[in-house]
Amino acid sequence: MDKHRFSLLLLEPGEVYFEDFSVHLQVKSDNQNSSEVGRLKICSKSLVFDPQDHLKPIIKILLKECKEIKHHESSKTNSAPHRPGYLTIVQGYVPDFQIGDETNTNVLEVICNQYVEIFEGNILAPYKFKNNERTFLFSLNYANIKDCLPLVCQLHRASTLPAAEQNQMVAAIELSRQSLVKFDPLWLHDVDERIVLEMTGHKITPLVMNHGRIILSTSTLYYQPFNKIEPYHILKINLKDIKNIIKRRFLLQHVGLELQCGENHLYLSLKNRSKRDELYEALLAQPSLHLDDSQQEIMALHWVNGSISNYDYLLYLNSQADRTFNDLTQYPVFPWVVSDYTSPELDLDNPRSFRDLTKPIGALNLERFHKLKERYEEMPEPKFLYGSHYSAPGFVLFYLVRKYPHYMLCLQNGRFDHPDRMFNSVSDVWRNVQTNMSDFKELVPEFYDTSSGGDFLDNLKGIQFGYRCDGTKVNNVQLPPWASDREDFVLKLREALESDYVSSNLHHWIDLIFGYKQRGDEAEKANNVFYYLCYEGSVDLENIKDWNERHSKEVQIMEFGQVPRQIFTHPHPAKVIHNIPQSLTVPHVKWKNIDNIEVREELLCHKEGITSVCLSNDARLVASVGRDGILKIHNCLAGTRERSVSLGNLPLSSVCLLPESSTAIAASFDSTLIVYDIECGRVVDQVRGHEDAVSCLCWAPSLKLLLSGSWDCCVRAWKVKLPYVPLKPASSLIAQLDHDDKITALAVNRSDTLLATGTSEGEVFLWSLNSFSIVKNLPGHKESVSCLEFSPDSTKLVSCSDDQSLKVFDLCTGTTVFSKCHIEKLKCLAWDGTTLLVGGAQGSLYLWDLINVILVKQFEAHQGAVLSITAADDGSVIVTGGEDRKVKIWR
Numbered sequence: 001m002d003k004h005r006f007s008l009l010l011l012e013p014g015e016v017y018f019e020d021f022s023v024h025l026q027v028k029s030d031n032q033n034s035s036e037v038g039r040l041k042i043c044s045k046s047l048v049f050d051p052q053d054h055l056k057p058i059i060k061i062l063l064k065e066c067k068e069i070k071h072h073e074s075s076k077t078n079s080a081p082h083r084p085g086y087l088t089i090v091q092g093y094v095p096d097f098q099i100g101d102e103t104n105t106n107v108l109e110v111i112c113n114q115y116v117e118i119f120e121g122n123i124l125a126p127y128k129f130k131n132n133e134r135t136f137l138f139s140l141n142y143a144n145i146k147d148c149l150p151l152v153c154q155l156h157r158a159s160t161l162p163a164a165e166q167n168q169m170v171a172a173i174e175l176s177r178q179s180l181v182k183f184d185p186l187w188l189h190d191v192d193e194r195i196v197l198e199m200t201g202h203k204i205t206p207l208v209m210n211h212g213r214i215i216l217s218t219s220t221l222y223y224q225p226f227n228k229i230e231p232y233h234i235l236k237i238n239l240k241d242i243k244n245i246i247k248r249r250f251l252l253q254h255v256g257l258e259l260q261c262g263e264n265h266l267y268l269s270l271k272n273r274s275k276r277d278e279l280y281e282a283l284l285a286q287p288s289l290h291l292d293d294s295q296q297e298i299m300a301l302h303w304v305n306g307s308i309s310n311y312d313y314l315l316y317l318n319s320q321a322d323r324t325f326n327d328l329t330q331y332p333v334f335p336w337v338v339s340d341y342t343s344p345e346l347d348l349d350n351p352r353s354f355r356d357l358t359k360p361i362g363a364l365n366l367e368r369f370h371k372l373k374e375r376y377e378e379m380p381e382p383k384f385l386y387g388s389h390y391s392a393p394g395f396v397l398f399y400l401v402r403k404y405p406h407y408m409l410c411l412q413n414g415r416f417d418h419p420d421r422m423f424n425s426v427s428d429v430w431r432n433v434q435t436n437m438s439d440f441k442e443l444v445p446e447f448y449d450t451s452s453g454g455d456f457l458d459n460l461k462g463i464q465f466g467y468r469c470d471g472t473k474v475n476n477v478q479l480p481p482w483a484s485d486r487e488d489f490v491l492k493l494r495e496a497l498e499s500d501y502v503s504s505n506l507h508h509w510i511d512l513i514f515g516y517k518q519r520g521d522e523a524e525k526a527n528n529v530f531y532y533l534c535y536e537g538s539v540d541l542e543n544i545k546d547w548n549e550r551h552s553k554e555v556q557i558m559e560f561g562q563v564p565r566q567i568f569t570h571p572h573p574a575k576v577i578h579n580i581p582q583s584l585t586v587p588h589v590k591w592k593n594i595d596n597i598e599v600r601e602e603l604l605c606h607k608e609g610i611t612s613v614c615l616s617n618d619a620r621l622v623a624s625v626g627r628d629g630i631l632k633i634h635n636c637l638a639g640t641r642e643r644s645v646s647l648g649n650l651p652l653s654s655v656c657l658l659p660e661s662s663t664a665i666a667a668s669f670d671s672t673l674i675v676y677d678i679e680c681g682r683v684v685d686q687v688r689g690h691e692d693a694v695s696c697l698c699w700a701p702s703l704k705l706l707l708s709g710s711w712d713c714c715v716r717a718w719k720v721k722l723p724y725v726p727l728k729p730a731s732s733l734i735a736q737l738d739h740d741d742k743i744t745a746l747a748v749n750r751s752d753t754l755l756a757t758g759t760s761e762g763e764v765f766l767w768s769l770n771s772f773s774i775v776k777n778l779p780g781h782k783e784s785v786s787c788l789e790f791s792p793d794s795t796k797l798v799s800c801s802d803d804q805s806l807k808v809f810d811l812c813t814g815t816t817v818f819s820k821c822h823i824e825k826l827k828c829l830a831w832d833g834t835t836l837l838v839g840g841a842q843g844s845l846y847l848w849d850l851i852n853v854i855l856v857k858q859f860e861a862h863q864g865a866v867l868s869i870t871a872a873d874d875g876s877v878i879v880t881g882g883e884d885r886k887v888k889i890w891r
Contacts, residue, residue, distance in 0.1 A: 005058060005119055006041060006050040008208040008229060009410040013555070014167075016044040016174055016211065017227045021148055022141040023108075025049055025059075027134060040108075040138050042148070044155055044170045047110065049138070057120035057128070061136065063159035065114040069152055071145055072109035072137055106145045108138040108152065116414065124405055125464060127414030164547035174211065174226070181226050183215055187234065193217045197282045199275055203235075204250065204267040206328045207393070207410050214268065214279065219288050221259070223266065237261055239289045247280060249322040249330070249565060251557050252536045258324060267326040272542055298853040301808055301818035304573050305851045310497050310506055311448050318445075321514050321564030328393035328407070329558045334443045335509045336361065338496045341427035346482040346492055348499050358508040361433055362386045362440040363527045371437065373527070382532040386440045389534055389561025390513075395441040398423050402477075403446075403456040405463050419466040425478040426489075448494045454486030500577055507572040515568035534563045570779075573810030573817055576795070591832045591875025595847055595856050601639045601889035605632045610881030612654045612868045616661040619872035621678075622879050623664050624887050625652035631666055633678055636877055636889055643681060647674045654697040656706075663724045665706065667694035673708060675724065685726040689716060695743055700752040700769060705734075707755060709743030715757055717772065735772040739765070747788035747797070754811075756797050758785025764799055766811065776814045781805060786826055791833040798850075800826035800838055808850065818853065822846070830871040830878070839866025839880060862886060 008017060023040045038051040049059040063069075115136075117128040140148060151173070158169040178200065188195075197216040202209040203223055212225035221242075223235040241261045248256030250269045255276050259266045270276040283289060303313040318324075318332035325332065339355045340346060347353050356364060362385060363369045376385050389395075393411055401408045401416065401423065408416055416422070423429060432439050446456050457477040459465070465474035476486075483489035496502060511517045517526040519535060532538045533556050544550040608627035615622050621642070624632045629652055633643035650669040657664050663684075666674045671692060675685035690710035698707050706718040717735040718727055727733075737757065745758035754775070755767040762781035767774055781801035788799050796817070797809045802825045808818035825841035836848040845861035848854070862882030871878045878890040 005054065005122070006039075006048065007406075008210060009406055010048060010058065010060060010118060011043055012045045013207075013558075014209070014551075015046065016170060017229060018042045018044070018151065018174075018177060019227060020050075021138075021143050023049070024139040024141065025051070026137040026139070040140075040148075042151060042155070044173075045159060047152070049136070054122045055120075057117035059136070060116040060118060060127075061110060061112050062114070062116075063156050066110055066112045066156055066159075067133075068109070068111045069149075069156045070109050071105075071149055072107035106140040106143070108140070108145065108148060110136045110138070112136070118414070124409075124461065126409065126416055129414070162548070163551060167547045167551065178211075178213075178226050181213065181224070183213060183222070183224055187222065187236075188217060189219060193219050196286070197279065199270065199279065201271065201275070201279075202269040204256070204269050204326055206326065206404075206407055209269065216279065216282055216286075218286060221266075221283070223268075235266070237266060239283075239286055242283075242289060243292045245280065245283055245291065246319065247276065248324065248327075249536065249562075250327070251329070251541060251554055252539070252562055253541055256322070258326065265324070265326055267324060298818050298820065300573070300815075301850065302853050304576055304810065304817050305853070306503075306576060307852050310503060310575075311445075311494065314506075315445065317510065317514050317567065318564070320567050323564055328396050328411075330562055330564070331391060331393075331396045332445050333391040333513060333564070334445050334448060334497075335506075335513075336430065336433070336443055337502050338493060339430070340482075341430050341480040344481045346480075346496070348496055348501070351501055354496070354499075354501050354505075357502070357505040360386075360440070360512055360526070360528045361390060361442055365434040368435055368437065369527070376529070383529065384531045385527060385529045387531070388438050388440055389530055389563075390440050390442040391444075392441075392559060392561035394559065395561075396444055398441070399444050400446065400456050401465075402459050402461070402463065405461065416463075416465055419468045419474045422465060422474055423477055424468070424474060426480055427478075447490065448497050450487075450491055450494050452490075454490035457486040457489065503575045503577060507574045510572045511568070514564055514566065515572050516566075516570055518563060518566050530563060531560060533557055534561055536563070536565060568815065570815040571813035573813045573815055589832075589874045591835050591871070594835050594837075594875050594878075597878060597890040599888050600891045601636070603634060603639075603641075603887040603889075604885060605634070605641065605644070605887055606630060606885045608651075609864070609883040609885060610867055610887060611652060613870050613879045613881040613887060614655050614657050614664075615870045615872055615877065615879060616657050617659055618661070619877045621657065621661055622870075622887065622889070623655045623657055624868075624881055625655045625666050626881075626885070627651040629668075631655065631664060631674075631676055632887075633664070634887065636879070639889070643676075643678055645676065645681070645683075647676070647683065648672075650693075653693065653695050656697045656699045658699065658720070658722065658724065659701055660722065665697060667697050667708060669693040671710070671712075673697075673706075673718075673727070675726075677724075684724065687727045687729065689718075690714070692742075696746045698746040698748050698755075700748045700755075702752045703769065705752070705769070707746055707748065709746045709757065711742040711760075713739045713741055713743065713759075715739070715743055715746065715755070715767075717769075737767055737772060737774075739763070745785045745788045745799070747790055749790040749794040750792055751794060754790065754794060756788045756790065756799075758788050758799060758801075760784045762801060762803065764788070764797070764809070766797070766814075776811070778809050778814055779807075779816050781807070787829045789829055789831040791831065793833065796833075798829060798831050798836060800829050802826075802841075806836075806838060806848075818850070825865075827865050827867050828869045828880075830869045832871070832875060835875070837869055837871070837878065839869050841865040843882065843884075845869075845880065861888065 020039045020041045025036045036051040041048040047061045113133055114131050158166045195217050199214050201214050202211055210225050212223050215222040221237045242259050244260040246258045248258050250256040254273045255270050257268045257276055299316050302308045323330045323332045336355050340353045372385050397408045459475045467473050479489045512528050516522050517528055523529055539553050606626035606628050610624050610626045613624045622634050622636050629648045630646050634641050652666045652668050654667040662679045664676045671690045673687045673689040677684045689708050690712045692710050692712035694708050694710050696709040704720050706720050709715045715737040718732050719734050742760035744760050747756040755769050757765045762783050764778040764780040766776040781803045783801055783803035786800050790797055800806050804822050806820045807816055810817045826838055828839040830837045834851045836850050838846040843862045845859040847857040849856050861880055862884045864883030866880055866882050868881040880888045
């Protein structure tokens with residue numbers, strides 16, 4: 001152990017450390033006289049003496065075990081020479097404290113029935129409980145007895161009260177003493193620094209809450225503990241060093257705030273939610289704070305695409321769900337993934353080597369599960385299947401006791417667990433979590449962390465944990481036969497975690513722990529129900545006025561385990577093992593060198609803004625329509641105009657070219673579909689398609705189906721005969737898809753099986769083109785949907801909106817896997833499944849890589865909004881149309 005042996009881990013749960021004094025200690029007993037120099041720590045439930053000689057034990061005296069605490073009065077005069085503040089032991093009797101020829105009156109006398117010796121010989125070991133009466137005399141070296149005695153006596157009286165009254169009395173003492181601890185303005189860095197906010201809160205570290213003052217200035221965040229436990233008394237964090245700020249739960253209440261500063265984290269707990277939010281907003285308002293782009297909204301897509309590992313994604317999900325390494329009650333939770341701990345070799349190509357990730361750990365063994373289910377059915381409300389949780393402080397330290405033995409001693413009142421109940425064998429623990437009626441624990445990240453090399457598995461500190469019933473000494477954890485050492489064990493578990501089998505199934509476990517199967521009806525269906533106090537919202541600690549009840553609930557929440565904050569309410573998408581599945585029947589060519597595109601032709605061809613552009617299949621012709629009611633046909637190769645025709649007095653909203661490239665169909669605000677023969681140069685058909693403006697068109701080639709959307713809140717499907725034969729509503733109109741709001745966007749997938757529709761209210765729907773029935777209602781947007789596009793493999797849909805956001809939906813689960821808010825309304829997009837072009841209302845063209853999920857480039861494309869964009873299949877030609885009346889051809 002090191003020389004700084006005293007810590008708040010030595011105190012009782014919730015105990016307050018007030019202050020300390022330099023003292024000499026004399027122990028009076030029938031057969032023992034000793035003296036030591038050290039520090040006396042005054043705490044709300046105990047007195048702790050930390051000797052200067054680090055081979056001597058720390059002595060902890062619980063106030064409730066004290067018979068008497070008083071000012072020691074001398075009964076003798078000792079003529080032996082005595083230096084101020086030092087003890088002189090005269091043979092034959094216990095001396096009184098003296099200063100020169102005067103009796104020292106600065107002596108605190110403590111008579112107790114029991115005390116505890118801690119870390120004797122500077123060895124980390126279970127505490128020694130001494131159940132015999134002792135008298136301790138503490139001579140204060142520099143302070144006056146009146147600075148110490150009233151506080152100690154007051155705390156002693158409090159220890160005799162019931163828990164609620166004791167807590168109230170201690171809280172009152174703490175509050176009165178806080179006013180004595182001032183923040184010195186001289187600690188500010190310079191004269192320009194100004195204090196913005198000041199409040200009190202707790203600094204949270206594993207198993208410890210330390211009360212202090214939080215001061216936010218224009219450049220620095222200060223944490224000043226009300227005691228002197230911090231090495232430098234005050235913690236200073238430059239705002240420019242803060243990389244991220246995360247709101248957290250603490251004891252299931254939204255009162256926590258975690259600040260990430262590189263490798264260091266500061267975890268704070270405030271009085272209530274409003275105080276937490278006040279500090280959060282004040283931090284964000286400081287100009288000197290520059291947070292990293294956390295890219296939280298892109299992590300799901302990163303993982304689905306395989307851009308980040310399963311390990312990193314699970315760490316991210318834990319953080320999002322308020323799990324942090326600073327709080328053992330909400331420590332990050334990882335799944336058991338391997339089920340074979342007995343074979344000489346681990347076969348990661350065999351599915352039998354893996355745990356079933358679709359089930360909670362308690363439902364893996366059917367025999368045990370049926371017994372649990374029978375008990376559940378007979379149980380009164382609130383029912384629970386599992387009597388213990390998958391993650392709690394005791395379970396975390398069960399795994400990590402060799403690495404953090406001092407945490408276990410704190411949690412278990414100075415004792416380690418019984419040797420036979422410790423983490424002795426990996427295979428034994430795996431067997432137990434499948435068969436024991438009260439063991440359902442999952443794993444901790446350390447099992448998969450190759451950087452630490454499994455250091456938690458070996459007894460590197462040489463702790464004496466005792467002997468098991470069979471006589472074997474508890475030392476290193478016994479590993480499976482397939483692991484040569486702890487590094488090899490962790491490495492192989494990591495390989496298993498990143499394997500194709502786990503990657504293909506991990507989303508099921510995510511649904512159970514962080515997602516839609518975590519609570520409610522879906523949790524019941526998934527047999528994933530825990531004790532009610534594990535869930536957020538089950539109890540409101542802030543409104544419990546009874547101290548006893550509140551303390552009882554806090555202890556239960558801390559010890560029993562907490563369900564992570566729910567971060568998904570829909571099924572989580574699966575990871576794509578291959579970016580383009582082998583089953584994909586539609587040929588697909590990815591765009592190449594798209595980041596090097598530049599404008600090759602610029603055509604000023606309309607009198608008003610261009611609303612839609614469309615390329616022919618061979619990318620030879622481009623059609624454009626605008627608010628001027630004109631249809632234009634240009635030759636992309638020659639840069640020449642081939643046709644220009646006015647189709648009416650009202651704006652045209654959309655245009656599409658039929659496969660043979662000789663027919664264009666335009667949508668008009670006068671509710672009609674206008675068909676134009678390019679070769680003949682004339683309008684060949686005009687059909688009243690809707691009851692209001694036709695807003696968008698799309699074409700399903702294999703079905704020869706034209707789909708039109710309108711402000712009359714419906715989409716109509718028209719069967720088209722090629723070569724083109726005029727449409728007859730009675731026979732050509734084969735389906736109508738009704739909506740509640742105006743239709744603003746349409747898209748058909750490449751296999752012509754799915755239709756996506758977007759509305760003026762931001763809704764996004766998925767329809768079957770086989771049955772013309774709705775498949776899914778996707779999360780959508782806050783404002784009008786501008787454009788939609790399917791990925792080539794039909795597994796995803798991308799959308800943009802006037803709410804400035806870009807979204808990618810996983811169509812298997814209906815969840816949003818990517819969402820990014822821009823600084824302008826987004827009006828159009830084109831996508832090859834990996835690379836995305838998005839046009840904005842202020843003229844920007846954004847180029848996104850949606851595999852690595854990064855914004856590659858931003859172009860200034862038009863003066864005013866980019867209203868339409870289209871691209872050749874291979875990306876060799878890209879055409880944009882803008883509010884500036886220009887068509888631009890990019891190559």
